[in-house]
Amino acid sequence: MTDPRTAVAAVVDPEIRVITIDELGILRAVDEDPATGRVVVTITPTYTGCPAMDVIRDDIRRALAVAGHPDAEVRTVFSPAWSTDWISADGRAKLAAAGIAPPAPRGDGTAVPVTLAVRCPRCGSPETAQLSRFGSTACKALWRCRSCSEPFDHLKAL
Amino acid sequence: MNGPFDFTLALGDDALVAAQRLGEWATRAPEMEEDIALANIALDQLGAARLLLSYAGELEGAGRDEDALAYLRDDREFRNCLLVELPNGDFAVTMVKLLLLAAYQVPLYTALAGCPDERLAAIGAKARKESAYHLDHSALWVKRLGDGTDESHRRAQAALDQLWPYHHELFTADPAAPVDPATLRADFDAVVHPVLAEATLTRPETGWTPGGGRDGVHTEHLSFLLAEMQVLHRAHPGARW
Numbered sequence: 359m360t361d362p363r364t365a366v367a368a369v370v371d372p373e374i375r376v377i378t379i380d381e382l383g384i385l386r387a388v389d390e391d392p393a394t395g396r397v398v399v400t401i402t403p404t405y406t407g408c409p410a411m412d413v414i415r416d417d418i419r420r421a422l423a424v425a426g427h428p429d430a431e432v433r434t435v436f437s438p439a440w441s442t443d444w445i446s447a448d449g450r451a452k453l454a455a456a457g458i459a460p461p462a463p464r465g466d467g468t469a470v471p472v473t474l475a476v477r478c479p480r481c482g483s484p485e486t487a488q489l490s491r492f493g494s495t496a497c498k499a500l501w502r503c504r505s506c507s508e509p510f511d512h513l514k515a516l
Numbered sequence: 517m518n519g520p521f522d523f524t525l526a527l528g529d530d531a532l533v534a535a536q537r538l539g540e541w542a543t544r545a546p547e548m549e550e551d552i553a554l555a556n557i558a559l560d561q562l563g564a565a566r567l568l569l570s571y572a573g574e575l576e577g578a579g580r581d582e583d584a585l586a587y588l589r590d591d592r593e594f595r596n597c598l599l600v601e602l603p604n605g606d607f608a609v610t611m612v613k614l615l616l617l618a619a620y621q622v623p624l625y626t627a628l629a630g631c632p633d634e635r636l637a638a639i640g641a642k643a644r645k646e647s648a649y650h651l652d653h654s655a656l657w658v659k660r661l662g663d664g665t666d667e668s669h670r671r672a673q674a675a676l677d678q679l680w681p682y683h684h685e686l687f688t689a690d691p692a693a694p695v696d697p698a699t700l701r702a703d704f705d706a707v708v709h710p711v712l713a714e715a716t717l718t719r720p721e722t723g724w725t726p727g728g729g730r731d732g733v734h735t736e737h738l739s740f741l742l743a744e745m746q747v748l749h750r751a752h753p754g755a756r757w
Contacts, residue, residue, distance in 0.1 A: 406642055407563025436567065437638030439645065490549030491653060492556035500549065516645050 359426035362397045363388040369421050372413040373495050376456040379414060383444025386435060390427070397422055397430040402440045404516070405496040442516050453513060454479045459486075459501065461515040476512050478503035488512075520633065521575040522595065523693045525585070526730055527624070528568030529596035532586055533738070534617060535561035536745050540604055550607075553653060557614070560646040567639045587749035591739045592732040599682040601729070601738040608671040611657040612679050615711065618651035620686045623703035627695040636694055655711045662715025673717055680720040685727040 366388050367380035379385045379401065387400040399418050403411050415432045422430040442461035445453075450460040459479045475484040483505035491514070493500040498511040538558035545551035569582040580588075600617060604610045625647055628640025661672040689698035712719050728734070749755075 403563075403642075405560060405563060405646060406567060406639075407559035407561075409559070435638075436642045437634070439638070439642040490553055491649065492549075492553035494552070496556055496559055500552075514649075 362390050362399075362422055362425065362427050362430075365421045365425035365427070366399055366418055369414070369417045372410045372417065374453070374456075374458065376452045376458075377445075377449050379418075381446045381449030381452065383442075383446065383449070384414075384440060395427065395429055397427045399430065399432045400435055401432060402435050404440050406436075408496055410495075440516070442513060445513075457510055458498070459510060459512040461513045464515040476501055478506060478508065479510055480508050481506040519692070520636075520694055521572055522730075523690075523695075524568055524572040524575060524636065526595035526597075528565050528572055528585070529594050530600055530617075530621075531561045531565035531568060533594070533596045533741065534600040535559070535565055536741055537600060537604055538610075538614075541610065546607055554610075557650050557653070560643075560650065564639065564643045564646070567642075571635050571639070583749065587746045591734050591742055594734065594738060594742070595730055595732060596734075596738075597682070597685050598726055598729045598735055599679065599685065601735060601741060602679070602682065603737055605675065605678070606671055607657075608661050608668070608675040609678065611654050611661065612672065612675040614650060614654035615658050615708065616679060616683045616686075618647050618654055619704050619707045620683070620700060621647040622651050622707070623700045624695060624697070626703075627700065631694045633694055651707065655707075658711055658717070659715045662712070662717040669716065672715065676712070676717050677720050681724045681726055684722070684725040685729060688727065688730065 367378060367385060369379050371377050371379055371382055371384075374382070382404070384401050384404060385399070386402055387398075389398045389400075390396070391398075399422075401411075401414065401418070411434065415434075418432050419430050422428070441464055443464055445460065453460045457479050459476050462476075476486050476488075477484050478486050481503060483503055485504040486501050487504060488499060489502050489509065490500040493511055497513055497516070499514050500509065501512045502509045535558045538554050538561065541554040542551060542558075545554055565586070566582050569585045573580045573582060573585055599613060602609075602613065604613075622644060625640040625644035628636050629644060631637055631640070658672060661668040663669070664672075687697050687701045687704070690696055709719065
């Protein structure tokens with residue numbers, strides 16, 4: 359039987375499959391009742407309308423069942439609101455390695471932060487331009503590198 | 517509006533109807549990036565709508581969940597403002613409408629984040645970050661259209677003239693609500709007036725101020741919108757994917 363925290367932390371994000379939900383910062387707590395064995399997992403969405411949440415809940419329950427914890431409940435909380443500052447250093451490195459530019463620090467949260475230079479995750483050049491502030495998923499914007507001409511995703515600071 | 521239920525329902529309906537309208541742009545936007553942007557903004561609005569309507573259902577205590585509130589009410593039971601139900605029109609109408617809506621939702625959600633109701637505070641803290649992107653996006657487009665070509669300026673000014681009367685309804689005083697909408701007016705003006713000035717658009721004089729949405733008295737446009745949004749759910753009650 360695997361420790362429930364270890365099992366849940368290994369669940370990958372269904373839309374960005376190179377990063378786990380723990381590295382993404384959306385896994386808030388894993389609590390096991392020692393008497394009953396019941397596991398309660400608390401997660402928070404990146405965006406309110408994130409369509410991946412149902413899949414993430416299913417994946418968590420499946421991972422716990424495989425790890426020997428069939429009695430599991432997944433709770434969703436909204437406060438405090440998720441921030442890209444919660445993405446771990448490992449998570450940022452994995453995003454960059456997968457061609458997704460990680461987010462800059464978000465500032466005080468009251469205004470949309472200005473990102474001065476987003477480095478191309480492929481060639482490292484700071485000569486990049488935003489094509490669209492909204493991208494393939496709610497959490498990403500679409501950018502292009504002027505040096506190597508490759509388009510790439512950028513995880514928006516939130 | 518007066519109690520927390522009516523207030524939460526009204527905010528949820530604003531977001532739900534705005535999401536449905538924005539979704540109509542999918543595959544029809546002037547360029548691919550804008551198609552994706554409008555769909556993303558619609559998704560944010562839908563996310564906020566789901567949270568608000570779920571909570572409204574709990575406050576009501578009559579066993580109605582988000583689906584019952586979204587799909588099984590008729591137009592007279594909707595409490596959204598008239599602004600969000602108006603047709604999309606051309607791209608200028610959609611962008612001016614989004615600017616007016618976002619410039620209202622940002623201070624609204626910010627105020628909610630500090631209100632004593634924990635659920636509303638959590639929703640406000642979450643949604644305000646997303647609304648800030650909507651405001652930024654629509655403000656850029658309104659400036660680009662207003663201060664663009666003669667044709668884009670003409671369309672942006674026409675859109676503003678058409679929509680401006682409807683924004684007054686957003687700030688109707690309601691001292692009993694968790695956040696009194698009248699207190700949001702100054703923040704709205706502080707954001708919108710400079711954007712319009714930079715866009716070289718003329719702010720219309722206050723004249724006609726249509727309202728009634730918060731009391732369930734809507735334009736004819738809402739009935740058609742609801743017919744499309746609700747038909748599947750009503751034809752197949754309880755159906756699941």
